Amino acid sequence: MDKHDVVLTVDDVAKHFPVRGQFLRRSGQVVKALDGVSFDLRKGETLGIVGESGCGKSTLARTIVGLDRPTSGSVLFRGQDVHSVKGAESRTLRRRIQIVLQDPYASLNPRRSLREILMQPYQIHPDVMPRNKRLDRVRELVELVGLNPDHMDRFPFQFSGGQRQRIGIARALALDPEVIVCDEPVSALDVSIQAQVVNLFQRLQSELGLSYVFIAHDLSVVRHISDRIGVMYLGKVAELGARGEVYDAPLHPYTSALLSAAPIPDPTLAGTRQRRLLAGDPPSPVDPPSGCRFRTRCWLAEDRCASHEPPLARVFDSSDREVACHFPLPLTAPTASR
Amino acid sequence: MTETVMSVRDLSVEFDTRDGIVRAVQNVSFEVLAGQTLAILGESGSGKSVTAQTVMGLLDTPPGRITSGEVHFEGIELLGAPARVRRRVSGEGIAMVFQDSLSALNPVYSVGGQIAELLRVRRGMSRANAWDRAVALMARVSIPAPASRAKDYPHQFSGGMRQRIMIAMAIALDPKVLIADEPTTALDVTVQAQIMELLLELQEEKGMGLVLITHDLGVVAEVAQKAAIMYAGRIIESGTVHELFTDTAHPYTRGLLRSIPRVDRQDAELWAIPGAPPNLLTLGGGCAFRDRCDAAIDLCGAERPSLLPPHSANTPGERASACHRREEVLSGQA
Numbered sequence: 001m002d003k004h005d006v007v008l009t010v011d012d013v014a015k016h017f018p019v020r021g022q023f024l025r026r027s028g029q030v031v032k033a034l035d036g037v038s039f040d041l042r043k044g045e046t047l048g049i050v051g052e053s054g055c056g057k058s059t060l061a062r063t064i065v066g067l068d069r070p071t072s073g074s075v076l077f078r079g080q081d082v083h084s085v086k087g088a089e090s091r092t093l094r095r096r097i098q099i100v101l102q103d104p105y106a107s108l109n110p111r112r113s114l115r116e117i118l119m120q121p122y123q124i125h126p127d128v129m130p131r132n133k134r135l136d137r138v139r140e141l142v143e144l145v146g147l148n149p150d151h152m153d154r155f156p157f158q159f160s161g162g163q164r165q166r167i168g169i170a171r172a173l174a175l176d177p178e179v180i181v182c183d184e185p186v187s188a189l190d191v192s193i194q195a196q197v198v199n200l201f202q203r204l205q206s207e208l209g210l211s212y213v214f215i216a217h218d219l220s221v222v223r224h225i226s227d228r229i230g231v232m233y234l235g236k237v238a239e240l241g242a243r244g245e246v247y248d249a250p251l252h253p254y255t256s257a258l259l260s261a262a263p264i265p266d267p268t269l270a271g272t273r274q275r276r277l278l279a280g281d282p283p284s285p286v287d288p289p290s291g292c293r294f295r296t297r298c299w300l301a302e303d304r305c306a307s308h309e310p311p312l313a314r315v316f317d318s319s320d321r322e323v324a325c326h327f328p329l330p331l332t333a334p335t336a337s338r
Numbered sequence: 339m340t341e342t343v344m345s346v347r348d349l350s351v352e353f354d355t356r357d358g359i360v361r362a363v364q365n366v367s368f369e370v371l372a373g374q375t376l377a378i379l380g381e382s383g384s385g386k387s388v389t390a391q392t393v394m395g396l397l398d399t400p401p402g403r404i405t406s407g408e409v410h411f412e413g414i415e416l417l418g419a420p421a422r423v424r425r426r427v428s429g430e431g432i433a434m435v436f437q438d439s440l441s442a443l444n445p446v447y448s449v450g451g452q453i454a455e456l457l458r459v460r461r462g463m464s465r466a467n468a469w470d471r472a473v474a475l476m477a478r479v480s481i482p483a484p485a486s487r488a489k490d491y492p493h494q495f496s497g498g499m500r501q502r503i504m505i506a507m508a509i510a511l512d513p514k515v516l517i518a519d520e521p522t523t524a525l526d527v528t529v530q531a532q533i534m535e536l537l538l539e540l541q542e543e544k545g546m547g548l549v550l551i552t553h554d555l556g557v558v559a560e561v562a563q564k565a566a567i568m569y570a571g572r573i574i575e576s577g578t579v580h581e582l583f584t585d586t587a588h589p590y591t592r593g594l595l596r597s598i599p600r601v602d603r604q605d606a607e608l609w610a611i612p613g614a615p616p617n618l619l620t621l622g623g624g625c626a627f628r629d630r631c632d633a634a635i636d637l638c639g640a641e642r643p644s645l646l647p648p649h650s651a652n653t654p655g656e657r658a659s660a661c662h663r664r665e666e667v668l669s670g671q672a
Binding site for chain 2: 052053160162163190191192193194195196198199202217219220221223224225243244247257258259260261262263264265266267268269270275277278280281282
């Protein structure tokens with residue numbers, strides 16, 4: 001396998017939250033939001049993370065940028081542990097990893113103008129940019145994300161949803177990050193606006209050489225923007241691989257079911273696709289099934305799936321495909337290479 | 339199977355707001371046929387939910403106001419009908435499934451009790467019979483262990499299960515028309531597929547007309563036979579789903595279709611419709627889409643295009659587009 005320039009390594013990260021019992025006492029149970037997640041993010045690539053609600057996508061985002069401390073495991077940015085560096089080093093490191101959140105209505109302070117929102121990163125990290133250059137930089141950022149510099153004194157409520165998401169992106173770019181974690185950045189936007197923001201993400205990536213962890217539940221958006229895809233189920237990575245491979249020839253039964261459930265906007269295909277409807281809902285992350293977590297909804301499950309948890313393992317020596325399944329689906333599509 | 343069960347004609351609704359009058363729905367007309375699915379597609383603020391609420395008689399007046407229109411159902415005009423008639427029709431004639439099942443269900447009653455109450459009041463069933471029927475309905479929508487789950491409260495169910503309960507309640511009185519307002523938007527992909535499957539199954543079983551309010555082009559393509567696309571309060575294009583998707587006669591529909599990525603193929607760059615939907619407060623004359631339109635001409639600012647059939651469509655009787663250049667858009671020349 002050729003050596004890639006890895007910017008971020010997520011190494012066996014687990015995050016458990018205590019479950020509150022009666023009268024604020026701890027119940028002793030934990031929600032295993034993340035339970036041993038590992039992957040590398042390479043320079044200039046987009047790693048898409050898909051999965052249903054409760055699979056740990058957002059906890060993963062918060063853990064990568066340092067908003068949540070992992071219960072075990074580590075997040076390394078160019079070899080440095082995001083959660084254990086201290087002081088000035090920690091500040092420098094955190095600049096390099098920024099986040100864009102889902103809800104542009106909730107993630108911007110309603111009392112601050114566009115100018116104040118974008119100046120704030122420099123107040124927190126004053127050594128990045130001398131005081132007299134900051135406003136010029138803010139103006140540049142505003143233009144970079146396609147907003148009107150004449151609107152610098154407007155407040156969030158005066159912007160539309162798509163414009164607010166652009167503000168969130170400009171804020172994330174203020175400190176010249178290398179990695180941006182995008183947590184459902186287009187889910188709250190209308191269809192006609194979504195495409196504008198997706199295109200903006202792609203343009204910024206090619207202009208600035210950014211690496212994205214792009215978390216979303218919309219499978220078609222993730223396919224469009226990602227180079228590689230990680231499929232998560234109940235706090236674990238079920239499958240990881242290049243975009244075309246994962247979408248055209250899924251190995252994990254869950255990936256295949258997820259893809260077959262996604263509607264395709266083409267009436268000529270209606271009824272011609274093979275649909276695999278999963279029964280029921282994902283189980284509770286408080287008490288996940290033994291062995292393989294997907295076995296309770298899987299049509300291929302056997303006794304072994306209940307007793308032995310399948311590890312996420314490389315499928316072929318020569319490729320990047322990794323899958324956590326005892327009985328992966330056969331490779332049929334022509335894009336898959338041995 | 340092609341009998342019209344409900345028709346909406348020239349419906350207009352406006353809202354009084356602090357900043358002025360918002361014309362949320364203007365001159366909307368459509369027909370719902372038995373056993374058929376009509377999708378009303380639009381982005382937020384396009385008026386699709388207000389249309390559904392008005393048809394259902396759920397519009398808050400004030401601030402809302404119906405300024406024109408008729409809703410015909412089984413020979414009755416509903417908008418002018420007395421409350422007593424309306425009440426009889428809602429549930430039994432036309433029922434609705436809402437997007438947010440958690441706020442649509444009463445949190446302090448068991449779900450079985452809520453379904454049973456409906457049957458006791460409307461069908462005069464005894465407590466025991468109504469409960470049994472509620473359990474049967476929950477079984478019909480595939481809720482596991484319905485007899486014991488009926489005693490549970492809404493918060494004890496997952497989003498998908500709650501949506502099933504909403505559907506059980508909606509079909510309890512065997513309505514002729516079911517209006518589903520974004521029934522799967524809050525749900526995960528795999529659960530969304532289950533719920534759509536259930537809705538279609540019930541539609542076939544009962545021969546209901548289904549009105550599906552949604553913003554999801556994928557869902558429309560997979561389940562609906564006909565669709566009406568709304569923009570800024572008006573229907574701007576309508577027709578059979580197949581034709582709408584393959585032979586588009588309105589630049590907005592065309593832009594929408596180009597701007598969505600697809601799960602089954604790889605596109606290099608997404609087409610993006612520029613700008614944002616117009617403010618309904620400051621909507622002037624002319625076509626509401628003209629500022630974002632790649633085919634706009636001077637006429638578009640001066641005169642609002644009417645919703646008319648394009649002559650060159652395959653089924654002109656079923657097609658309509660509110661675009662001055664509908665023929666050129668349809669033939670690919672604009």
